[in-house]
Amino acid sequence: MASQSPEDEDYMDAFMDKFKTEKYEGGFNEDTWEEEIEKIPMFMKKVPTEIDPEKNPDLACLQAMIYDEDRPPEDQAKTYKDDGNYYFKEKKYKQAVASYTEGLKKKCSNQEVNAILYTNRAAAQFHLGNHRSALNDVIVARKLKPDHLKAFVRGVLCHIELKNFSEAVQWCDNGLKIDPKEKQLLELRTKADKLKRAKERDARKARLKEKKQLSEKEVLLRAIKDKKIKIFNPHCGSSDEDEEDRELKHLSELSLAGLDSEIAVSSTVFLNENGNLVWPVLILYPEYGQTDFISAFNEESSFTLKM
Numbered sequence: 001m002a003s004q005s006p007e008d009e010d011y012m013d014a015f016m017d018k019f020k021t022e023k024y025e026g027g028f029n030e031d032t033w034e035e036e037i038e039k040i041p042m043f044m045k046k047v048p049t050e051i052d053p054e055k056n057p058d059l060a061c062l063q064a065m066i067y068d069e070d071r072p073p074e075d076q077a078k079t080y081k082d083d084g085n086y087y088f089k090e091k092k093y094k095q096a097v098a099s100y101t102e103g104l105k106k107k108c109s110n111q112e113v114n115a116i117l118y119t120n121r122a123a124a125q126f127h128l129g130n131h132r133s134a135l136n137d138v139i140v141a142r143k144l145k146p147d148h149l150k151a152f153v154r155g156v157l158c159h160i161e162l163k164n165f166s167e168a169v170q171w172c173d174n175g176l177k178i179d180p181k182e183k184q185l186l187e188l189r190t191k192a193d194k195l196k197r198a199k200e201r202d203a204r205k206a207r208l209k210e211k212k213q214l215s216e217k218e219v220l221l222r223a224i225k226d227k228k229i230k231i232f233n234p235h236c237g238s239s240d241e242d243e244e245d246r247e248l249k250h251l252s253e254l255s256l257a258g259l260d261s262e263i264a265v266s267s268t269v270f271l272n273e274n275g276n277l278v279w280p281v282l283i284l285y286p287e288y289g290q291t292d293f294i295s296a297f298n299e300e301s302s303f304t305l306k307m
Contacts, residue, residue, distance in 0.1 A: 074108040081117055088124055096124040115145035122154050131161045147178050149185070156188045165196035220271055227277065227299075267295040276300055 080103030087096035100121035104114065122137035135158035141151040152175030159168035172189035175182060267280035277299045283292040 072108075073106040074110050074113060077103040077106040077108040077110070077113050077117065079103075080106070081113065081120065084117075084120055084124070088120065091127075093124040093127045097121055097128070100124065111144045115141045115148050115151070118144065119148060119151045119154060122151075122158070126154065126157060126161075131158045134158050135162070149175055149179060149182055152178075153184050153188065156185070156192065160188070160192055160195065163195075163199065165192050165199055168192035169196060220269065220277075223271055223275070223277060224269075229277075272298070 080099045084096045084099035084103065087093070087099055100117045103117045104121075108114065118137045118141035122134040122141065125131075125134035125137065135155060138151040138155040138158065141148055142155070145151070152171055156168045156171045156175075159165070159171060169189060169192045172185050172192060175185045176189070179185075269277060269279050272278050278296045279299065281294040281297040283294070285291065
């Protein structure tokens with residue numbers, strides 16, 4: 001190391017002696033030094049979302065250097081990727097999506113970087129509840145990097161949230177072909193397969209229930225027709241149809257919901273164990289502005305017994 005010249009030593013001595021009589025005006029304030037040091041980029045704990053060049057000229061200068069459009073597209077894409085990762089860790093998922101999107105706009109030639117941008121954006125979209133958008137991103141990521149296991153994992157999570165359990169199992173199987181021991185995919189496959197079986201079981205139960213309800217409805221509608229009961233339906237039939245056609249159309253389009261009482265929507269007509277029709281009945285007293293409601297009135301009963 002070269003030794004200092006006498007002129008340099010004299011200058012430093014004079015510079016230091018000056019502070020014995022003069023107060024240094026550029027130093028930190030004793031009361032606000034923590035806030036002041038936080039404004040220096042090197043010591044910042046958090047980067048402000050919006051940078052004001054007047055308040056933070058040093059940071060604005062660094063930002064201009066980092067986001068210089070003259071830099072190679074790959075470098076710019078990586079910068080936005082890092083920004084997105086920062087926002088993701090801070091749980092600022094909208095900002096993370098915006099950063100990853102800006103990185104993709106650079107259209108760099110490195111497909112691995114692009115695959116990571118798509119996969120990371122999918123993760124941010126997933127946390128925002130945009131599962132379909134997230135799934136679309138991981139589909140692209142898989143095309144760019146077929147062995148990208150994170151894309152498989154996030155795709156499986158999306159399919160599970162979308163209740164596409166069969167697809168989730170298939171994605172797991174495809175990912176496990178790349179790495180049969182991938183722990184997260186193995187766990188997700190077990191979960192997806194269990195949910196798939198439960199969904200299929202519920203679907204079978206729903207079909208059986210629907211079939212039973214349809215059968216009961218057909219029996220009820222037939223009983224109504226056999227008893228020569230006319231159900232008024234202003235939306236069914238036309239003047240050009242004959243009586244038989246109108247009756248058949250009435251029978252096929254009759255909705256039990258139309259028989260429900262507006263006062264007690266859970267009450268509806270049904271057949272009891274003796275094959276008798278039991279109706280919900282609404283009785284009006286217009287002269288008094290009052291009503292009575294009978295939820296189950298047997299067709300063989302008399303009104304006098306109910307009054």
